[in-house]
Amino acid sequence: MLEVLPIASITRDVPITWFLGLGLAMFILGGIGVVTRRNPVIVFMCIELMLNAVNLTFLTFAAYGGSGINATPGGMAQAMNGQMMVIFVMAVAAAEVAVGLGIIMAIFRQKNDVDLDDMSTLRN
Amino acid sequence: MNANQLAFIALGGLAFLGALGVVLIPNPVRAALALVVNFFVLGLLYFVLGSQMMGISQIMVYAGAIMVLFLFVIMMLKLDKKAEEVAPGDAWRKRFTWLIGAVIGGAIFGGVMLPLASITTRVNPPQNFGTPQAVGWSLFTTYVWPFEVISVLLLVGIVGSIMLAKRRF
Numbered sequence: 001m002l003e004v005l006p007i008a009s010i011t012r013d014v015p016i017t018w019f020l021g022l023g024l025a026m027f028i029l030g031g032i033g034v035v036t037r038r039n040p041v042i043v044f045m046c047i048e049l050m051l052n053a054v055n056l057t058f059l060t061f062a063a064y065g066g067s068g069i070n071a072t073p074g075g076m077a078q079a080m081n082g083q084m085m086v087i088f089v090m091a092v093a094a095a096e097v098a099v100g101l102g103i104i105m106a107i108f109r110q111k112n113d114v115d116l117d118d119m120s121t122l123r124n
Numbered sequence: 125m126n127a128n129q130l131a132f133i134a135l136g137g138l139a140f141l142g143a144l145g146v147v148l149i150p151n152p153v154r155a156a157l158a159l160v161v162n163f164f165v166l167g168l169l170y171f172v173l174g175s176q177m178m179g180i181s182q183i184m185v186y187a188g189a190i191m192v193l194f195l196f197v198i199m200m201l202k203l204d205k206k207a208e209e210v211a212p213g214d215a216w217r218k219r220f221t222w223l224i225g226a227v228i229g230g231a232i233f234g235g236v237m238l239p240l241a242s243i244t245t246r247v248n249p250p251q252n253f254g255t256p257q258a259v260g261w262s263l264f265t266t267y268v269w270p271f272e273v274i275s276v277l278l279l280v281g282i283v284g285s286i287m288l289a290k291r292r293f
Binding site for chain 2: 024095
C-alpha cells in the first residue's frame, strides 16, 4: 500500500489562492498564445495549456474541499467529483489533439504550408 | 515561509516558466519541450494536492503520449525550420500586440484574484481520496454513465482521425 501524502499539511500551509493564481496565470498565458501565435501546432499547445490550467483548478478545489466536503462516508463521493472531471477533460483533450493534428496534416498535404494568417479558404 | 510554501513556489514557478516558454519561444520544438516541463511539474503539483492517480495520469498521458504526438507532427511537417518571421514594418505591431495581451491578461488576473484574496477554506477531504482504488470505485459507480459516453467520444475521435488521414483531398 502506497503511503498517503500528508494533504492536510499542504492545505494548512499553502493558501488556496496560490494554486488558483497559478491556474489562472496559465489559463491567461494560454489564451494570449492562442490569439498571438501563427503556428497552428503551437496554438494547439496553448489550448492544452488552458485545459491543464482548468485541471489544476479542479484538483485544487477537490483537495481544499470546495463546497462543504467532510469526512463522512458521503463526503468521499463528493471529494471525487473534481478528479472525475479531470479524467473526462483528459479524455476530451486526447480526442481533440488526435483530430486537430489530423486536420493540420490534411491542410499541410493540400497546401504544403501551415500559417494561420494564410488560411482564409472559408472566407467568402 | 515554511517548507510546504517553498515547495509550492519552486514547483509553481517552474510550471509558470514552462507556460511562458510555450507562448514566447519562436521555435516550435523548444516550445513543445517547455510544455513538457510544464506538464511534468503539473503532475508533481497534483501529487502535492493528494491526487496521486491524477498525477500519474498527467505524466503518462500528457507529458508522455500527447507531447510525443505534438513532436511527431512538428518534425514530420518540418515546422521547426520555419520560424515565424516578421515583416520589417511589423516589429512595432508585434510589440504592441504583446503589450495589449499583457495589459488585458493582467487586468483579468487582478479582477479575478483580488476578490479571492481574502478567502480561507480548509475542509480536508477524506484521506486516500486520490488513490487508484478510490478513483476506480467512483468511476465505476457514480460516474459509470459519463465513463461509457467518454469511450464513445474516444471511438469517434479514432475514426475521425483515421478518416482525415486516409482521404485524399
